[in-house]
Amino acid sequence: MRTLIITLATTVAMAGSAMAQDVVRLGTEGAYPPWNFINDAGAVDGFERELGDELCKRASLNCEWVTNEWDSIIPNLVSGNYDVIIAGMSITDERDEVIDFTAAYTPPDPSTFAAVSDDVDLTSGVIAAQTGTIQAGYVAETGATLVEFATPDETIAAVMNGEADAVLADDSFIKTALEANGDLQVVGDPVALGGGVGMGIRESDTELRTKFDAAIDAMKADGSLNTMIEKWEVSSKW
Amino acid sequence: MFAYCADPSTLQGFAWLTCYLTNGKHLIAYTSIGTVLLLLAITAPTALAFGFGGAIAARSRVAPVRWFGQGYTAIVRGVPDIVFFLFFVIALDQALEWLRHKALCPDWDEPIRQGSDFVVCTAAKLPLSASPQWVHEVYGFLLAVLTFAIVFGAFAANVLYGAMRAVPTAQIETAEAYGMTERQSIWRILVPQMWVYALPGLSNLWMILVKATPLLFLLGVEDIVYWARELGGTKGVIFEYPHPDWRLYYFLALLVFYLSLTQFSEVVLRRLSVKLSRGQATFAGERQRKATT
Numbered sequence A: 001m002r003t004l005i006i007t008l009a010t011t012v013a014m015a016g017s018a019m020a021q022d023v024v025r026l027g028t029e030g031a032y033p034p035w036n037f038i039n040d041a042g043a044v045d046g047f048e049r050e051l052g053d054e055l056c057k058r059a060s061l062n063c064e065w066v067t068n069e070w071d072s073i074i075p076n077l078v079s080g081n082y083d084v085i086i087a088g089m090s091i092t093d094e095r096d097e098v099i100d101f102t103a104a105y106t107p108p109d110p111s112t113f114a115a116v117s118d119d120v121d122l123t124s125g126v127i128a129a130q131t132g133t134i135q136a137g138y139v140a141e142t143g144a145t146l147v148e149f150a151t152p153d154e155t156i157a158a159v160m161n162g163e164a165d166a167v168l169a170d171d172s173f174i175k176t177a178l179e180a181n182g183d184l185q186v187v188g189d190p191v192a193l194g195g196g197v198g199m200g201i202r203e204s205d206t207e208l209r210t211k212f213d214a215a216i217d218a219m220k221a222d223g224s225l226n227t228m229i230e231k232w233e234v235s236s237k238w
Numbered sequence B: 001m002f003a004y005c006a007d008p009s010t011l012q013g014f015a016w017l018t019c020y021l022t023n024g025k026h027l028i029a030y031t032s033i034g035t036v037l038l039l040l041a042i043t044a045p046t047a048l049a050f051g052f053g054g055a056i057a058a059r060s061r062v063a064p065v066r067w068f069g070q071g072y073t074a075i076v077r078g079v080p081d082i083v084f085f086l087f088f089v090i091a092l093d094q095a096l097e098w099l100r101h102k103a104l105c106p107d108w109d110e111p112i113r114q115g116s117d118f119v120v121c122t123a124a125k126l127p128l129s130a131s132p133q134w135v136h137e138v139y140g141f142l143l144a145v146l147t148f149a150i151v152f153g154a155f156a157a158n159v160l161y162g163a164m165r166a167v168p169t170a171q172i173e174t175a176e177a178y179g180m181t182e183r184q185s186i187w188r189i190l191v192p193q194m195w196v197y198a199l200p201g202l203s204n205l206w207m208i209l210v211k212a213t214p215l216l217f218l219l220g221v222e223d224i225v226y227w228a229r230e231l232g233g234t235k236g237v238i239f240e241y242p243h244p245d246w247r248l249y250y251f252l253a254l255l256v257f258y259l260s261l262t263q264f265s266e267v268v269l270r271r272l273s274v275k276l277s278r279g280q281a282t283f284a285g286e287r288q289r290k291a292t293t
Helices: A002-017 A047-058 A070-078 A093-098 A134-141 A152-160 A171-180 A206-221 A224-232 B013-021 B024-059 B063-078 B081-104 B133-166 B169-177 B182-219 B224-232 B247-277 B283-292
Strands: A023-028 A036-038 A062-067 A110-115 A126-130 A145-149 A166-170 A185-192
Touching: A023 A047, A023 A070, A036 A047, A047 A062, A047 A206, A047 A224, A062 B133, A070 A093, A110 A134, A110 A152, A110 A171, A126 A134, A126 A152, A134 A145, A134 A166, A145 A152, A152 A166, A166 A171, A166 A185, A171 A185, A206 A224, B024 B063, B024 B133, B024 B182, B024 B224, B063 B133, B081 B133, B081 B182, B133 B182, B169 B182, B182 B224, B182 B247, B224 B247, B247 B283
Parallel strands: A023 A062, A126 A145, A126 A166
Antiparallel strands: A110 A166, A110 A185
């Protein structure tokens, strides 16, 4: 116990003595290629890594990346463990009640179903989706049976091993999954969900939101955002 | 890691596998084994100390101390671990930040709670947002150790409380008849003899603690189960080392890890049990006495 107190005290002292400079902590999930994922070197990579770094450069902020489980990504933002959510999070009214969003950096895109066979009944079958996503919310409202998983990868695995008939996710994630799983194919019609993807920011943090809004607008204006979207194939262009 | 790993797409078979298993991601995963072992090494003695304190408090003749000891075990044992981990840690973190806020930023005029936001001044953040990532990780790790210690301490307190009552009263009475004070009879007679009665319960707790470490990820500490899931998941062409769903193999490796840890613990606990039974008025102690004479 004494060692614990000493170590804790040292940590607090170290944290206290560190320089107080403007560091913005960016929280992401790290499990949703091509949006964000942990690359083979163990670092955060993907469309949002490149976008986030560029936005921070333009807003002259010193940014640091952290990963957090999707389930608790909003509570941890609100309690101040990091300052921004940049994790392919669609702008919805429910989320907007708890946190604020910057301007969208990708336009609203349809979500796609994928399944192993093409004769799946999407309105009454078993559909897999990630917990707390707009896709899960949509499936719950249709007549289909929703099975939820904590990570995106598990939703694909559920379809591959027959636990679910189909999976509903962002189009770009499904395309990435198709490349990795030969048997998987797109089924049914895409559904339009959400209001585009933006960065989540605490409601009290208006200053930070204004900075990122300006940077996103600048990137939209000079076309660099479109170049990045095209490079990572995450969505349609602006 | 190796020189021939520069371009993974050209590699085949065994060479590919050696490169794959030594890429940056795997190296981080291997260090998480150390994180788990370190957590166990720090948590077990801390929880035992909490438990000992709780058991002594629950036996106290001073009523408020006794209530505290009994209340601690009753409340913590009754609350589900996952609630404790999600609620208690966030509450503890916010309490610390609130205290620092009061001390460091006296002239802050905005409310701390704004809707669902918890806002303290930059200097009161714990750890500071400016501190490097490892400080954040150490802080999360220490919160985890403290939470585990409180939870498992409550169970240990109950086990030790029972063990203290299992020591024959005649022993304590004899000690007092010899003129020992209450404190002396506790430390010289009660405590040395109670361990043999506590060991089965404590060994159960140890085994549960070993398997409870995946709860770490709830606190943002990346443990071996997180890495097994992350590394085993399907990897598309976007990765340098694409592969299908390999979670089965990674979880088999986890199985081997946990089984060897359990086996190792069993061996150590068995030896400890033999050692503690020596000279005790129990079946095991009596059998040892007969074997030697």
